[in-house]
Amino acid sequence: xxxxxxSAGILGIAISEEGxxxxxxxxxxxxxxxxxxxxRIRDYAEVRKxxxxxxxxxxxxxxxxxxxxxxxxxxxxxxxxxxxxxxxxRPVGLDTIAAATGEDATTIEDVYEPYLLRxxxxxxxxxxxxVMPAGYAHMGYQSDTQQLKLEVEx
Numbered sequence: 805x806x807x808x809x810x811s812a813g814i815l816g817i818a819i820s821e822e823g824x825x826x827x828x829x830x831x832x833x834x835x836x837x838x839x840x841x842x843x844r845i846r847d848y849a850e851v852r853k854x855x856x857x858x859x860x861x862x863x864x865x866x867x868x869x870x871x872x873x874x875x876x877x878x879x880x881x882x883x884x885x886x887x888x889x890x891x892x893x894r895p896v897g898l899d900t901i902a903a904a905t906g907e908d909a910t911t912i913e914d915v916y917e918p919y920l921l922r923x924x925x926x927x928x929x930x931x932x933x934x935v936m937p938a939g940y941a942h943m944g945y946q947s948d949t950q951q952l953k954l955e956v957e958x
Contacts, residue, residue, distance in 0.1 A: 807835045808842055812857070817846050822859035830866055832875040832919050844869055874923065874942070879907060880916055884925065884943050887935045893948060895932030 805821070805828040812819040819842075827845060831838035842857075848865035849857045857865075870878045886904045887896050902909035907916075917933070920926035925939030940947035 808838050811839050811842055812846075815843070815846065817842070817849075817857060818855065819857040820859065823857040823862040826859055826862040826866065827857075830871050830873065830875040837875070841866065841869070841871065875919070876942070879905070880920060881943065883907070883912065883916060883920070884935055884939050887933065888940060888943060888945050893935060893940075895929055895934050897932045901933065 805824045808824040808827050808831075809819065809821075812824070823845075827841050828838055831841055845857055845862055845865040848868060849855055849861045852864070853861040870881075872881075882905050883901060887893065887901065890904055891900075896904075898909050898913060901907075902912055905912075917926060920939070921928070923938065924936055925942060927934050927936050935943075935947070937947045
């Protein structure tokens, strides 16, 4: 939150403490992401609100950007959805995920995968990446925990 408040001051943006907390809570714990979201929410607040970032404008702007309460965006959700639905929760290689989602494999590995691993939504196994029960739950699916146990143990 402190980074967001400091950056808002540098950019000349009026922001409430609640607005800064909301942006910070969805920024993946990464200052670069927090600053990017701050700039996007500033634009939203200037166009749709009174130019001040408060809790409501932060929530509305983040929702409009497709950033959920855990900081997952459209690409994160597309990755999880693809792995759950298209590949039936079975292990999937990085290049296959990239081809199926239209994202660059390096970007997936460097940007998206670390956060999903940290949340416990994804795991790397010798046979490929798998979605963990927490990832299934967040996406609104039920996991086959018996199958997941077998995949992780192999």
